[in-house]
Amino acid sequence: MKRLFASALTLALALTATASAIEKSQTVVIIGGEKFYIHTVLPGETLYSLSRAYDVGERVIVQYNPSAAEGLRTDERLKIPFVEPAAERMPERKLRKTFDTHTVLAGETLYAISRRYGIPIPTLIEDNPTLDPIRLRPDMRLLIRRTEVGTESAEQVQARWEQYRDDLNSVSEGGTSYYLVHAGDTFYSLARRFGLTEAELSALNGGMHPEALKAGAIIRVPGNGGGNARQTAPQTPAAPQPAPATAFGDLGAGSGNRDFPHYEAPDTEGARIAFRKLSDGDTLRVAMLLPLTTDGTANANYLEFYQGFLLGLDSVKRTGRSVALDLYDTGRDTAKLRRIMEDESFLRAHLIVGPVHENLLGPVARYGEARAVPVVSPLAHLTHTNSGAVFQLAPDPARKYDKAAGLFTGDARKVTLIYSDRTDGEFEQEVLNALGDTEHTRHHYRYVHSSGARAGGPGDLTPLLHNDRDNLFVVMADNEVDVDRILAALASAYTGIVSRGLSEPRFTVLGNARWNRYHNLDRTMFFKDRVVFLSTYHAKRDAEVIRTFDSDYIRAFGSLPSLFSYRGYDAAVLFCPAMFGGIEEDLEGEEFTPLQTTYLFDSGEENATHTNRNWMRVEYGQDFTIGVE
Numbered sequence: 001m002k003r004l005f006a007s008a009l010t011l012a013l014a015l016t017a018t019a020s021a022i023e024k025s026q027t028v029v030i031i032g033g034e035k036f037y038i039h040t041v042l043p044g045e046t047l048y049s050l051s052r053a054y055d056v057g058e059r060v061i062v063q064y065n066p067s068a069a070e071g072l073r074t075d076e077r078l079k080i081p082f083v084e085p086a087a088e089r090m091p092e093r094k095l096r097k098t099f100d101t102h103t104v105l106a107g108e109t110l111y112a113i114s115r116r117y118g119i120p121i122p123t124l125i126e127d128n129p130t131l132d133p134i135r136l137r138p139d140m141r142l143l144i145r146r147t148e149v150g151t152e153s154a155e156q157v158q159a160r161w162e163q164y165r166d167d168l169n170s171v172s173e174g175g176t177s178y179y180l181v182h183a184g185d186t187f188y189s190l191a192r193r194f195g196l197t198e199a200e201l202s203a204l205n206g207g208m209h210p211e212a213l214k215a216g217a218i219i220r221v222p223g224n225g226g227g228n229a230r231q232t233a234p235q236t237p238a239a240p241q242p243a244p245a246t247a248f249g250d251l252g253a254g255s256g257n258r259d260f261p262h263y264e265a266p267d268t269e270g271a272r273i274a275f276r277k278l279s280d281g282d283t284l285r286v287a288m289l290l291p292l293t294t295d296g297t298a299n300a301n302y303l304e305f306y307q308g309f310l311l312g313l314d315s316v317k318r319t320g321r322s323v324a325l326d327l328y329d330t331g332r333d334t335a336k337l338r339r340i341m342e343d344e345s346f347l348r349a350h351l352i353v354g355p356v357h358e359n360l361l362g363p364v365a366r367y368g369e370a371r372a373v374p375v376v377s378p379l380a381h382l383t384h385t386n387s388g389a390v391f392q393l394a395p396d397p398a399r400k401y402d403k404a405a406g407l408f409t410g411d412a413r414k415v416t417l418i419y420s421d422r423t424d425g426e427f428e429q430e431v432l433n434a435l436g437d438t439e440h441t442r443h444h445y446r447y448v449h450s451s452g453a454r455a456g457g458p459g460d461l462t463p464l465l466h467n468d469r470d471n472l473f474v475v476m477a478d479n480e481v482d483v484d485r486i487l488a489a490l491a492s493a494y495t496g497i498v499s500r501g502l503s504e505p506r507f508t509v510l511g512n513a514r515w516n517r518y519h520n521l522d523r524t525m526f527f528k529d530r531v532v533f534l535s536t537y538h539a540k541r542d543a544e545v546i547r548t549f550d551s552d553y554i555r556a557f558g559s560l561p562s563l564f565s566y567r568g569y570d571a572a573v574l575f576c577p578a579m580f581g582g583i584e585e586d587l588e589g590e591e592f593t594p595l596q597t598t599y600l601f602d603s604g605e606e607n608a609t610h611t612n613r614n615w616m617r618v619e620y621g622q623d624f625t626i627g628v629e
Helices: 002-021 048-052 057-062 066-070 091-099 110-117 121-127 152-168 187-193 198-204 300-317 333-339 358-371 399-408 426-436 480-499 511-518 524-528 544-557 563-581 583-587
Strands: 028-031 032-041 077-080 099-103 141-145 176-180 218-222 284-291 323-330 351-353 376-377 390-395 413-419 441-444 470-475 506-509 533-535 599-602 610-612 616-620 625-626
Touching: 028 121, 028 152, 032 048, 048 077, 048 599, 057 066, 057 077, 091 099, 110 121, 110 152, 110 441, 121 141, 141 583, 152 218, 176 563, 187 300, 187 544, 218 351, 284 300, 284 563, 300 323, 300 544, 300 563, 333 358, 351 358, 351 563, 358 376, 358 390, 390 399, 390 563, 399 413, 399 426, 399 506, 399 533, 413 426, 470 480, 480 506, 480 524, 506 524, 524 533, 524 599, 544 583
Parallel strands: 284 323, 284 351, 351 376, 376 390, 390 610, 413 441, 413 470, 470 506, 506 533
Antiparallel strands: 028 032, 032 077, 099 141, 176 218, 533 616, 599 610, 616 625
C-alpha cells in the first residue's frame, strides 16, 4: 500500500513539475472577440500539463482545438483561452502617471497607432484587455504605456504586425485566413482577387464598409489559414516609378534563349499555330506574368496594368463568360520564371499575358507554340521574336509613318526641319527615313530675348510662313525649353501675319511623342500650331468612354488610371472574348477599339508574330478640338 501511494505521489509530483516547467506563451491574439494564447507544442507536453500551466480544463483546450483529442503533435499550434488575472484596479493617480490615452479615430488601425507612438503591439494588447486588434471601434480609449513609447522602430512595428497576422493564420479555421491590407488595395480589387463579391467580403468582415478599408488593416479572406502564413499580394510603392524612354517604359530586348540555356525549344519557331477555341460554358484560365517587383522594389506601372486588366475582366464577365486569373511576379529574374512555368496553375492556362520584357519572352513563346497557347506581349516592341504563338500589342515601329505619308507629299507641300543647338538624333533619323527623296529645307532656330529680337532675326520664324504653300514643320530640338520656344515663335509669327491682314498661313507641326513627357510645355501651343502626333496609344480624358473608365477605376482603386491601366483594360477585352471565338480568326485583319486606341493585328511571311500594325494619329485643331485617326 505504501509502495502504491509512493508511486502515485511520484507521478503527481512529476506531472506538477512538467506543468510548472511549461512557459506560458507571450503570443496573444483575439479571434471573434475572444482572447487566446497561441501555444506551440513542445516534445513531452500533454493536455494535462497544458491544462495546469494555463489554468483551463482539458476539455476546453479540445473544444477550441478538436485535433488535440487524438493526441498532441510537436510544433502543433494551439489556441488556448486567455484567463484574465484577478482585476486589481490601479489607483487613479498612478494610472495617470503610468499611461497616456489615445482616442481611436474612424478607420484607424492598431498598426498605425503602434507606429505613431513607437510602442510594441503586444504591450498595447496587454494594457487594453478589451481591445480587438483587428477591429478597433471609433472613439474607444486606449492606454499608452509611457515607458514603452519610442521603443519600437517602424520596421519592428511592421514585423510585429506581420507576425500577428501569421499567428492568426496558424490557428485559423473554417476555410478562411487573414490578409494584411497594403496601400493600393481596395475592397473591389480584393473581392476580385479572392473570388468574392464586395458584399460577401463585407459580410466576412462583420459588415465592414468599403470606405473603412485602410492600409495596415488585417481582414478575413477565403483560404487555408494554417498554410497561408505569408501573403504574396503585390505591394504599391509610395510613388510611381518615372516613365523611361518609351511610352510604356524601357522594356528591353533580347532573344531570351540565352537566359534559359537548358530550355529545349520545339522546332516550331515561326510556324502558324492552331489555337484551341473554348466552348461557351468553359472557364478561361489566364496566367499573367508581370515584373511587379525588381530587387525588392515594387513597380506601380505594372500594378496599374493589372488593375486595368481586372476592370477589363469585369466587362468580359458581364457578357456571361467565365474567366479565372492567376497573377505571377516575374521580376526580371529567369529563375523565377522557371519556377512559374512549372506551377500547376500556369500549366493549366489557356491564355498567357506577359512577360513584359523580351529577354524573358523566348521560353514562354516556345511553350505557347508547343501547347498551342496564345502569349500576349502587352507593352514591348519585339525585335528578336518570331513566334506564331505571340500577339504584340505595341504597334510595329516600321509602320509608324504610314499615317504621316500625306503630310510629306503634295505639289504645294513645303517641308521644313527646324533645328536648335541640341538635336533628337533618333527622331531626326525616323523623319529622314520617312521623307526619303522628298525635297525639304532646314532652318536653325536661335532664341533671342525680346529686348534684342528683330524682324528676320534667328528667333523670328515669320519668314518660314510667308508663302502660299502647305507647310509642314518638324521640330528636331532635344530639350523642353527649345521645343517650347519654337512652338511659341511659330504661334507668334502666325498671329503677327494674320493681324496685318495678310493671307492666313497654312501649316502643320509634326510633333515628337516624347514631348508628352515634358511637364512645363505650354500645351495650348499644340492647338495654335496644329500639332500632329503619331502615338502608340491615345486616351483623351474628356471623351465619354474614357470618363466612364476613369470613374470606374477611381471607384475601384482610389486613384486616376495611367496609360498602363488603359492598356491593361484593352488587353483583357481584346483577348479574353477572342478565346471563345477563335483568337486568330477573330483578331487577324480586323480593327478593334476597346477605349480610344485602335488595334489591327497581322503577321507576315518572314515573321509569324501577330503584331499590331496600327499607330494613332492625333491632331490638335485651332478650334481647340482633338481629332484621332
